[in-house]
Amino acid sequence: MHPAQQATPQAAQQATQQDISREIDRLDREYAASGVPRHHPPRDYPPYRSSLLRHPRHPLTAVRDPEAAERYGPVFGASDVEASDADLTRGHPGAPLGERITITGRVLDRAGRPVTGQLVEIWQANACGRYAHRHDRHPAPLDPNFTGAGRCLTDRQGYYRFTTIRPGAYPWLNHTGAWRPAHIHFSLFGTAFTQRLVTQMYFPGDPLLPLDPILRSVTDAGARARLIAGYDHDLSAAGDALGYRWDIVLDGPAATRTEEGRR
Numbered sequence: 001m002h003p004a005q006q007a008t009p010q011a012a013q014q015a016t017q018q019d020i021s022r023e024i025d026r027l028d029r030e031y032a033a034s035g036v037p038r039h040h041p042p043r044d045y046p047p048y049r050s051s052l053l054r055h056p057r058h059p060l061t062a063v064r065d066p067e068a069a070e071r072y073g074p075v076f077g078a079s080d081v082e083a084s085d086a087d088l089t090r091g092h093p094g095a096p097l098g099e100r101i102t103i104t105g106r107v108l109d110r111a112g113r114p115v116t117g118q119l120v121e122i123w124q125a126n127a128c129g130r131y132a133h134r135h136d137r138h139p140a141p142l143d144p145n146f147t148g149a150g151r152c153l154t155d156r157q158g159y160y161r162f163t164t165i166r167p168g169a170y171p172w173l174n175h176t177g178a179w180r181p182a183h184i185h186f187s188l189f190g191t192a193f194t195q196r197l198v199t200q201m202y203f204p205g206d207p208l209l210p211l212d213p214i215l216r217s218v219t220d221a222g223a224r225a226r227l228i229a230g231y232d233h234d235l236s237a238a239g240d241a242l243g244y245r246w247d248i249v250l251d252g253p254a255a256t257r258t259e260e261g262r263r
């Protein structure tokens, strides 16, 4: 058993950022020394403490009738998605606080072909780093004009597009002094719920990126870089919103790493 796996959750929370960064660096060195490209983050990544407790420990079970899940899973149709669902700054009495941003990009398959009609859902904290969720106890203010959830369908060229505000960083209980870098959660539904992919998009230049054990659980540096959006001044709208571009590649060597059920 890995030494970090023996730590109780309480003891794990007492680790400092230095402890966590040391563990991250050691695992990076081990990955580099292995010489074997890793196509998915490990399910149990000790610096990301809670991953030790909530990853599958048993082999996957073959399901005789995988399509049966379709009878119980959520479904959606194109008519369920309104154009206004892609603008997270609307739908409230006033405008949300924070820096307005536009995020757009393409959903592509491994051959670079656009994936059209794809349901893309996002959720995020407000500008102060607080989720409009009852389990978020971070004492930053809620914004009555921001819920933090949106969705859209990719167009014929595979583009999605959202208008929102830049989320704030927030503290979490992974270790003493742990802060998540600003990020937006993304879900891609696929053609059925069993194909759903979940990942996170980050912002360029964030000083918290190298410290974050969730991002660092993607041990391949190139794959990590693909989780960080690019700032695009041509996309920025004068006097309105800053523009970020972020493509999502579903498979192949340039794939966007996904979370396998992590949130």
Ligand SMILES: [Fe+2]
Pocket (backbone or CB within 6 Å): 125, 180, 183, 185, 263
């Ligand atoms: Fe989050």
